[in-house]
Amino acid sequence: MRKRILVCEPDRDVRALLELSLQKLGYEAVGAGAGGVDAVLLEPGCAVSRAQLRRFGDVVPPVVCLSVHPPEEELAPPETVAYLMKPVRRAWLDAALRRAFAA
Amino acid sequence: MLSFARRRYLFTSIAVAGLAATWALMLAVDWSAKLGTVALTPWVALLGFDLGIVGGVIGGLVALVLWIIATRIGSLAQDTVQLIVRGIALVALGALSGLAGERSRRQEGQMRETTALQSSLIDATLDGIVLTDDDGEVLISNKPLRVLALELGLPLTGTVPERLIAIGDKMTEPERYRERMRELAKAPGDASIDEFEVAGTGRVFRGYTFPVDRGRRIWTLREVTADRELDRMRDAFVATVSHELRTPLTSISGFLEMMEEEEHALGDAGRQYLEVIRRATDRLHALVEDLLLIAQIEAKRIELDLAPLDLADVAERACLAARPAATEKRIELGVVADRPPTVLADARRLNQVVDNLVSNAVKFTPEGGSVTIAVGREGEAARLAVTDTGIGVPEDEQKQVFSRFFRASTATRRAIPGTGLGLAICHALIEQHGGSIEFRSREGQGTEVVVTLPAAA
Numbered sequence: 074m075r076k077r078i079l080v081c082e083p084d085r086d087v088r089a090l091l092e093l094s095l096q097k098l099g100y101e102a103v104g105a106g107a108g109g110v111d112a113v114l115l116e117p118g119c120a121v122s123r124a125q126l127r128r129f130g131d132v133v134p135p136v137v138c139l140s141v142h143p144p145e146e147e148l149a150p151p152e153t154v155a156y157l158m159k160p161v162r163r164a165w166l167d168a169a170l171r172r173a174f175a176a
Numbered sequence: 177m178l179s180f181a182r183r184r185y186l187f188t189s190i191a192v193a194g195l196a197a198t199w200a201l202m203l204a205v206d207w208s209a210k211l212g213t214v215a216l217t218p219w220v221a222l223l224g225f226d227l228g229i230v231g232g233v234i235g236g237l238v239a240l241v242l243w244i245i246a247t248r249i250g251s252l253a254q255d256t257v258q259l260i261v262r263g264i265a266l267v268a269l270g271a272l273s274g275l276a277g278e279r280s281r282r283q284e285g286q287m288r289e290t291t292a293l294q295s296s297l298i299d300a301t302l303d304g305i306v307l308t309d310d311d312g313e314v315l316i317s318n319k320p321l322r323v324l325a326l327e328l329g330l331p332l333t334g335t336v337p338e339r340l341i342a343i344g345d346k347m348t349e350p351e352r353y354r355e356r357m358r359e360l361a362k363a364p365g366d367a368s369i370d371e372f373e374v375a376g377t378g379r380v381f382r383g384y385t386f387p388v389d390r391g392r393r394i395w396t397l398r399e400v401t402a403d404r405e406l407d408r409m410r411d412a413f414v415a416t417v418s419h420e421l422r423t424p425l426t427s428i429s430g431f432l433e434m435m436e437e438e439e440h441a442l443g444d445a446g447r448q449y450l451e452v453i454r455r456a457t458d459r460l461h462a463l464v465e466d467l468l469l470i471a472q473i474e475a476k477r478i479e480l481d482l483a484p485l486d487l488a489d490v491a492e493r494a495c496l497a498a499r500p501a502a503t504e505k506r507i508e509l510g511v512v513a514d515r516p517p518t519v520l521a522d523a524r525r526l527n528q529v530v531d532n533l534v535s536n537a538v539k540f541t542p543e544g545g546s547v548t549i550a551v552g553r554e555g556e557a558a559r560l561a562v563t564d565t566g567i568g569v570p571e572d573e574q575k576q577v578f579s580r581f582f583r584a585s586t587a588t589r590r591a592i593p594g595t596g597l598g599l600a601i602c603h604a605l606i607e608q609h610g611g612s613i614e615f616r617s618r619e620g621q622g623t624e625v626v627v628t629l630p631a632a633a
Binding site for chain 2: 084086087090091093094139141142143145158159160161162163
């Protein structure tokens with residue numbers, strides 16, 4: 074079964090890009106409101122609280138941050154397994170998600 | 177020193193008192209007229225000297241009258257001619273000393289005028305200025321300094337370094353501040369520029385001190401709060417723009433990647449367009465990364481991952497990377513290695529620096545020129561020099577080449593693209609490595625950039 078990945082991205086075009094990229098990498102992209110996700114792609118500027126992340130289960134899924142800010146200027150959630158700065162190549166996204174599932 | 181008016185009053189009183197006393201004495205002891213003339217002379221001179229020419233004449237006449245009276249009532253009879261000659265001599269003496277007084281007063285007036293002009297000159301600046309002697313005691317200060325001293329709460333006594341150290345607690349970094357001030361106090365022969373911020377007020381000051389003659393020292397204090405605020409605004413603006421560029425750049429770059437995968441569906445023209453878009457996108461991306469990098473270096477947020485590194489390898493790598501661009505312009509590109517010592521450096525950052533220097537050299541060298549990367553040693557240190565036969569940078573612009581966003585007129589005139597960030601980044605990175613970077617160039621002949629790095633122990 075395809076892994077379900079929640080995309081938290083405020084920019085419509087970037088969201089569309091990420092959804093398409095995830096699809097090409099063999100994942101299923103889901104939007105906010107979907108239950109039971111395996112990982113989260115998060116723009117840390119897009120304020121998603123821990124409570125919101127918890128809605129997807131007792132354990133908060135691994136988070137891959139995709140940010141326009143360098144990590145020292147951003148408050149990434151503790152579940153972050155990879156922090157990428159935009160713009161990202163699909164190969165980087167692929168590597169980061171693999172790491173998320175390997176962890 | 178007594179003020180001019182007070183001195184004049186004092187001198188006049190002494191002269192008048194002297195004249196009266198001498199005369200009284202002459203009467204009392206029945207002095208001879210000859211002796212009387214001699215005794216009266218200094219008082220006349222003093223009166224004349226200090227009151228000017230009119231005072232001199234009056235002084236002479238007064239002395240003459242006193243002397244005539246003294247002679248008339250004196251025991252010795254006087255010959256009339258002698259009396260007239262002596263009288264004229266006394267008046268002439270008075271007039272002469274009056275003339276001398278007039279002159280000295282004019283000189284004094286001029287001096288006072290000059291002093292007043294000079295003090296209004298040193299007061300007519302926003303900088304606080306103070307001159308100290310070889311013990312650091314204040315010799316003279318200007319008005320803005322006194323105003324700043326009041327605002328900063330500087331003590332009114334003690335040597336200048338002592339007074340400065342006393343307000344250390346008010347600074348944002350009191351320890352560093354006090355340490356700096358102690359260093360300054362210990363090295364009176366050094367010139368230095370320091371900036372410090374007063375905690376809680378946001379006010380930033382720049383102190384500049386330099387030695388003058390005989391152990392004396394000038395200290396100047398300038399408020400640079402507005403300049404620092406402008407810097408902050410510029411940095412914030414640049415940061416915001418470069419961050420905001422990342423979102424659209426993500427879409428452009430990502431969908432471009434998708435299109436490149438569908439390239440086969442495009443014709444030749446379409447593929448060419450894609451290539452152009454890719455190049456432009458990469459350039460934008462590089463710009464955004466450079467802006468972030470320089471902001472991080474300046475905020476000292478970059479940590480170096482140091483490891484022993486062979487400088488010849490670094491040079492070869494950069495050479496390889498620049499090869500395609502060099503071949504395209506028929507530029508001779510090569511490495512000359514002369515036993516360079518191993519250096520302790522961050523491989524990624526050092527490669528970035530050397531790549532940048534070599535790609536610059538290729539970029540600014542016309543077709544058919546040459547670019548050489550020489551690695552070797554300079555004393556104990558490792559040396560890497562990138563030399564080209566390019567367009568060069570005019571001499572008067574050379575000291576700016578390491579400033580952010582600076583672009584040489586030789587480059588802008590030829591519309592050679594660039595952001596003016598490369599050398600600023602190189603400079604910052606090399607400094608962080610504890611090395612130095614030098615820029616030598618002759619317009620129209622070429623440029624040499626020399627990097628020296630401490631050798632690994």
